Amino acid sequence: MQDVFQRRHSIGLRQYHHTPAAAAAAAGVQAFGLILPPGAPNTSSATPNTSTKPVTDLPVSHHRILNPGMILLKNHITIRDQVDIVKICHTLGVGPGGFQQPGYSSGSKLQLQRMCFGRNWDPETKYRERYRNDGSIPPPVPPLFIPLVQSLIQDAQAHLTSANEIPLMRPDVCLVNFYTATGRLGLHQDRDERPYSIRGGLPVVSISIGDAGEFLYGHTRDEDKLQKVVLESGDVVIFGGKSRLIFHGVRGIFPNTTPLPLLEKIKLRPGRLNLTFRQF
Numbered sequence: 573m574q575d576v577f578q579r580r581h582s583i584g585l586r587q588y589h590h591t592p593a594a595a596a597a598a599a600g601v602q603a604f605g606l607i608l609p610p611g612a613p614n615t616s617s618a619t620p621n622t623s624t625k626p627v628t629d630l631p632v633s634h635h636r637i638l639n640p641g642m643i644l645l646k647n648h649i650t651i652r653d654q655v656d657i658v659k660i661c662h663t664l665g666v667g668p669g670g671f672q673q674p675g676y677s678s679g680s681k682l683q684l685q686r687m688c689f690g691r692n693w694d695p696e697t698k699y700r701e702r703y704r705n706d707g708s709i710p711p712p713v714p715p716l717f718i719p720l721v722q723s724l725i726q727d728a729q730a731h732l733t734s735a736n737e738i739p740l741m742r743p744d745v746c747l748v749n750f751y752t753a754t755g756r757l758g759l760h761q762d763r764d765e766r767p768y769s770i771r772g773g774l775p776v777v778s779i780s781i782g783d784a785g786e787f788l789y790g791h792t793r794d795e796d797k798l799q800k801v802v803l804e805s806g807d808v809v810i811f812g813g814k815s816r817l818i819f820h821g822v823r824g825i826f827p828n829t830t831p832l833p834l835l836e837k838i839k840l841r842p843g844r845l846n847l848t849f850r851q852f
């Protein structure tokens with residue numbers, strides 16, 4: 573694995589102290605921690621509901637242009653930074669405004685756990701409601717993530733003919749998703765940010781950690797015409813410019829594909845963590 577990112581800066585954890593899970597419990601929400609207590613099983617027996625085999629043995633970083641304005645930075649986040657990201661998301665995830673399973677008033681639920689940074693996003697009220705249903709306000713985007721995301725955009729720009737294809741942005745909103753072995757996310761566009769962000773093609777920056785997932789994307793709702801790519805731990809996908817409104821979704825998770833070097837450092841719950849940063 574290349575250490576490009578880590579050399580530039582490492583995320584660090586100094587200001588993240590543990591928030592007791594009791595805070596979430598007191599608010600009536602079952603705390604969902606990413607880091608399992610010692611002794612808890614961290615493998616899953618689920619069968620994947622995906623069609624592509626994960627590629628788990630690509631040792632070096634590389635990039636792939638997926639579409640105009642859309643790039644995959646493969647194996648780009650070092651294990652050390654992945655560990656730090658998990659720790660920060662765990663700490664915030666068990667506190668007020670932490671992980672919850674989002675749902676509709678009809679009672680149907682998204683097949684994932686989610687927490688928001690910067691602004692609450694709800695499947696029905698989008699970004700309009702300030703408060704989450706536990707009465708909390710989402711924590712801001714952790715300041716340490718801002719230079720990380722900006723350096724990822726700059727890394728992407730270095731592979732493009734023109735930096736305008738994926739403009740720089742300052743993330744002030746992030747959706748943090750966790751998919752267990754049966755998790756998925758239907759095809760959608762990320763289109764609820766302000767017109768300035770959408771029309772300006774300010775990119776969505778997506779970081780994946782843990783189990784691999786099958787990611788579908790394309791400029792069509794027609795599932796048969798979509799392209800797919802397996803996203804593994806440390807992969808970054810950035811879509812902005814002409815791809816800002818690309819349809820995308822997660823068809824399924826490949827259980828037990830979290831890289832061993834990550835599991836040796838942290839007891840990550842079985843599943844896939846994904847963070848999508850945006851500028852509202």
Ligand SMILES: O=C(O)CCC(=O)C(=O)O
Nearest residue numbers: 747749762778822846848
């Ligand atoms: O999990 C992913 O890779 C995508 C997440 C996503 O598209 C979203 O939260 O809007």
Ligand SMILES: [Fe+2]
Nearest residue numbers: 760761762820
């Ligand atoms: Fe999305």
